[in-house]
Amino acid sequence: MCTVCGCGQGETRIEGDHEHEHRHDDGTVHSHAHHHDGEHAHTHSHGVPQAPGGFSYAPRHPHHGHEHAHAPGLAPGRMVQIEQDILAKNNGYASANRRQWKARGLFAINLVSSPGSGKTTLLVESIKRLAGRHPLAVIEGDQQTSNDAERIRATGAQAIQVNTGKGCHLDAHMVGHAFERLDLKEGGLLLIENVGNLVCPAEFDLGEAHKVVILSVTEGEDKPLKYPNMFAASDLMLLTKVDLLPHLTFDVAKCLEYARRVNPKIEVMQVSAKSGEGMDGWLAWLEKGVASAKN
Amino acid sequence: MSLAEGVLQIIEDHASKSGFARVKTVWLEIGALSGVETEAMRFCFDAVTRGSVAEGAVLEIVAVPGTAWCMQCGATVPVAERYDPCPRCGGYQLQVQDGTEMRVKELEVE
Numbered sequence: 001m002c003t004v005c006g007c008g009q010g011e012t013r014i015e016g017d018h019e020h021e022h023r024h025d026d027g028t029v030h031s032h033a034h035h036h037d038g039e040h041a042h043t044h045s046h047g048v049p050q051a052p053g054g055f056s057y058a059p060r061h062p063h064h065g066h067e068h069a070h071a072p073g074l075a076p077g078r079m080v081q082i083e084q085d086i087l088a089k090n091n092g093y094a095s096a097n098r099r100q101w102k103a104r105g106l107f108a109i110n111l112v113s114s115p116g117s118g119k120t121t122l123l124v125e126s127i128k129r130l131a132g133r134h135p136l137a138v139i140e141g142d143q144q145t146s147n148d149a150e151r152i153r154a155t156g157a158q159a160i161q162v163n164t165g166k167g168c169h170l171d172a173h174m175v176g177h178a179f180e181r182l183d184l185k186e187g188g189l190l191l192i193e194n195v196g197n198l199v200c201p202a203e204f205d206l207g208e209a210h211k212v213v214i215l216s217v218t219e220g221e222d223k224p225l226k227y228p229n230m231f232a233a234s235d236l237m238l239l240t241k242v243d244l245l246p247h248l249t250f251d252v253a254k255c256l257e258y259a260r261r262v263n264p265k266i267e268v269m270q271v272s273a274k275s276g277e278g279m280d281g282w283l284a285w286l287e288k289g290v291a292s293a294k295n
Numbered sequence: 296m297s298l299a300e301g302v303l304q305i306i307e308d309h310a311s312k313s314g315f316a317r318v319k320t321v322w323l324e325i326g327a328l329s330g331v332e333t334e335a336m337r338f339c340f341d342a343v344t345r346g347s348v349a350e351g352a353v354l355e356i357v358a359v360p361g362t363a364w365c366m367q368c369g370a371t372v373p374v375a376e377r378y379d380p381c382p383r384c385g386g387y388q389l390q391v392q393d394g395t396e397m398r399v400k401e402l403e404v405e
Contacts, residue, residue: 077319077405080309086301086323086397167297200297203330203397228377229330232391261378261387 013163014178015146090204093172097179097207101190107286107293108190110170110206112230113214114223115196118240118273120148122214123191125273127155129283134290135188139178141170141195148193158182169200172207187294189286198227209289210235217241217248221255228262236267238282243272298331298397299339303347305399310348315404318349322401327361328377328394361394 085091101108111119123138130136138159140148149161160178162170175192184190192208194201202211213234215223218241224231231237237259239252252270259266269285271278306318321340325331333356340354361374365381366388372381374394380387 077403078315080313080315080402080404082305082309082399082401084305084399086298086305086399089301089304169297171297199330203298225378229328232377258378261380264388264390 012165012167012174014174014181015149015161016181087203087205090172093176094205094207097172097176100176100179101207102293103295104184105187105293105295106184106190107188107289108192108206108208109286109289110192110194110201110208110211111214112194112198112201112211112234113196113216114198114219117196117214117216117219119193119196119214120151122238122240122271122273123193124151124155125279126283126286127152127157129279130189130286132156133287135185137182137184137188137190139170139175139182139190139192141193143167143195158184164195168195168197169204170194170206171204175206187290189290198223198230202227202230202233209293212236212238214238214240215255217245217250217252221251222258224255224259224262231259231262231266234263234266236269236285239268239270241272241274242270242277243275296339296343299336299343302340302399303343303349306349306402307347309402310404313404315402316348318352318402318404320353320355320403321349321399322355322357324357324359324396324398324400326359326394326396327375328391329397331397333358357400359394359396362392363389364392365389 097108111123113119120140127136127138136157138149138152138157140146140152140159140161141164142148142161143164143166145163146161149159152159160181162174162178164170164174170192179190182190192206194206198213211230211234213230213236215237217239220226224237239255245252256268259268267285269278269281271282273279302321302323306321310316310318323336325333325336336356337354340349344350344352361376362371363374363381364370365372365383365386367386368381368383370383371392372383372389374382374389374391377391378387379389381389
């Protein structure tokens with residue numbers, strides 16, 4: 001099992017793999033899908049920094065302000081101070097990804113949304129319009145199937161599918177392994193399409209430069225209030241399918257107001273992959289990111 | 296569920312490092328503005344710790360209230376949710392300061 005987050009309970013698969021157990025430098029043992037490429041050469045080095053905050057022993061615990069409820073008559077146990085973030089492991093892998101991508105001058109973004117917001121359609125259209133101007137690769141996250149990676153590959157771009165099995169989000173560890181399979185040249189664009197879910201992906205840093213949240217106008221305009229953590233974690237919101245607005249009662253102004261309540265700094269663009277509206281602005285945003293990431 | 300497994304993994308790491316066989320109590324600090332639903336955490340914690348060193352451990356959740364910096368008031372103000380307005384001026388120019396924690400604070404072990 002991938003013990004970074006427990007996600008998928010060993011069901012995480014990267015395309016073209018079989019199950020394999022291995023041990024990381026930090027002692028983490030887990031099994032995950034593993035790639036055969038002629039011979040069984042398989043090295044992992046993550047160099048994940050230890051989580052901050054060591055631990056110490058204290059026989060009693062006068063140092064913290066909350067009550068310890070011991071069962072009467074039972075001797076209190078030994079206290080072990082932990083002070084460790086639950087996501088420390090994931091954050092360590094995310095930092096390793098971020099360092100690696102920065103060293104290669106890659107611009108990485110993490111696209112998050114509900115299922116059905118049109119992430120893949122938007123990506124396909126964006127890749128077509130970028131027309132090979134930058135080296136580009138896509139990591140696709142879904143619970144099952146490689147349909148999305150196939151849709152991306154149909155454009156001629158390289159893509160790899162990660163199936164999270166029972167997991168509801170991509171984590172930095174699986175993304176790091178998926179990235180190893182890609183051959184992305186320096187100065188390129190790495191597009192990570194997360195599992196369709198507006199809850200958990202907000203908490204899992206993958207090492208990206210920005211989270212981009214996609215909200216389609218066929219959803220409710222109050223989604224930023226319903227799923228505030230995701231909108232707070234994102235730097236850009238793409239309001240998609242705006243070609244459908246004439247047929248809907250979606251209140252754009254209200255939606256933007258809700259998004260800015262949750263995140264006063266969020267940038268917003270209105271786009272339609274179908275009509276092409278707003279695509280130039282979105283692509284210019286990507287190009288700017290690619291240019292700034294280059295060393 | 297993933298977060299509960301993250302908690303268990305931190306516990307197991309420390310169990311192997313510092314040699315304890317059983318965890319009696321686990322203190323978690325969970326911020327009001329974090330993505331953690333405490334009841335769901337309790338349910339998942341019980342499920343994932345079965346058969347582990349933390350089986351049957353009491354989960355004590357220390358709630359950390361949310362606070363934010365209001366740019367208009369120039370003050371730190373309490374907030375219960377991310378989309379709450381500033382309780383002083385009613386504005387939304389808020390930057391969250393506390394309340395996003397998800398930490399394993401300490402363990403009582405034997």
